[in-house]
Amino acid sequence: MLKFNTVLNGRPSAKEAASRIQQIVNGSAEREDVVLDFAGIEVLTPSYADELLRILRAKYGVDKVKTINTSEAVTETFNAVAALSKEAS
Amino acid sequence: MDIIFDTIYKIQSEVFHDHAVDLKRGTWLDPWAMGLVCLKAAEFKNQTNKQLILPSDANMLLYLKRMHLEQIFGEFTYKSFLKPLESIEINERENDNVCEIIHCIFRDELDARLGKINRMFLHFGLGEIEGSMTTSLVGELGNNVFDHNDGQWPTSVRGAIILAQVNPRQRRIEVVVADPGIGFKGSLAALSAPVKNDDLEAIKLGLSGVTGRIGEPRGQGLRIVQNWTINNFAGIVRIHSGSGLVIVDKNGLHAEPVFPIVGTLASFMVKYQ
Numbered sequence: 315m316l317k318f319n320t321v322l323n324g325r326p327s328a329k330e331a332a333s334r335i336q337q338i339v340n341g342s343a344e345r346e347d348v349v350l351d352f353a354g355i356e357v358l359t360p361s362y363a364d365e366l367l368r369i370l371r372a373k374y375g376v377d378k379v380k381t382i383n384t385s386e387a388v389t390e391t392f393n394a395v396a397a398l399s400k401e402a403s
Numbered sequence: 404m405d406i407i408f409d410t411i412y413k414i415q416s417e418v419f420h421d422h423a424v425d426l427k428r429g430t431w432l433d434p435w436a437m438g439l440v441c442l443k444a445a446e447f448k449n450q451t452n453k454q455l456i457l458p459s460d461a462n463m464l465l466y467l468k469r470m471h472l473e474q475i476f477g478e479f480t481y482k483s484f485l486k487p488l489e490s491i492e493i494n495e496r497e498n499d500n501v502c503e504i505i506h507c508i509f510r511d512e513l514d515a516r517l518g519k520i521n522r523m524f525l526h527f528g529l530g531e532i533e534g535s536m537t538t539s540l541v542g543e544l545g546n547n548v549f550d551h552n553d554g555q556w557p558t559s560v561r562g563a564i565i566l567a568q569v570n571p572r573q574r575r576i577e578v579v580v581a582d583p584g585i586g587f588k589g590s591l592a593a594l595s596a597p598v599k600n601d602d603l604e605a606i607k608l609g610l611s612g613v614t615g616r617i618g619e620p621r622g623q624g625l626r627i628v629q630n631w632t633i634n635n636f637a638g639i640v641r642i643h644s645g646s647g648l649v650i651v652d653k654n655g656l657h658a659e660p661v662f663p664i665v666g667t668l669a670s671f672m673v674k675y676q
Binding site for chain 1: 510513514517518521531532535536538539542543545546550612623624626627630631635
């Protein structure tokens, strides 16, 4: 994810990143997981996290999309988004 | 005269009158009051009798200079009132605890500035986790400005105006995002049962996750701003939109009618270790 930016903010940027990730994955998700590496990410806003995961999970499935190397702050963002998504569903 | 959150709703008729932003007796402005000043200046921008009356207090002028007030008020066409500031020369590095007014006219500018805002929070004394989370909150409030106003800006001023101030003694940071847009009520007007004439009700709905972006899975941002500010940072969230003011803290929600503005002023105050 560091190749997109160190600060990941907003739904429009997340949509762009998701489109690019789909091109990079290019069919390999049938055999492998889609692993998003957050090493070096300084800021992840909830709207970016929500949009990115929503698009990729809809495309590849919840279990296929994984995150690694998340800092404590990035983990807080994912947790906050997951809690509100669970509440909404 | 301190022009701050605690006083501005009592002295507003002295500060904002006859299309004038009157800071003459001001000795201090906090980010909240500065946000209101920016929104009122945007509102008065196209009035032929508009005025900006700068304070007579030398320290206050220096402070406004350090906040780069003349830059944003120049954009708002108040240049002829800015001479007292233009003649002041300062060393920009004198006081790193004062953040200049950041006006992000387009979304890309907000994205680009967040890295700098994150570094500013680290400089203020926040740890890496606190700084990152606080920057996320700025991003969420800033995103809302563009998400809810693009295509609908009510005046010729657009974008997010961001202000921040650190109080090292109280270990407290206040961040304010001023939004010269359609406000909560305007944003929720697209709902099938729109909020007719009540800004307070609209703010409360927005804080609860109701969004005017119909059909899109949104509305989480303000809830996370509240949750993190109150639960992680023992802080306060304030929203002034139209003629409503809502304050949320650990004690609950307080709402009251106040003087009207065009747009929304949103702030969160965080305490840090």
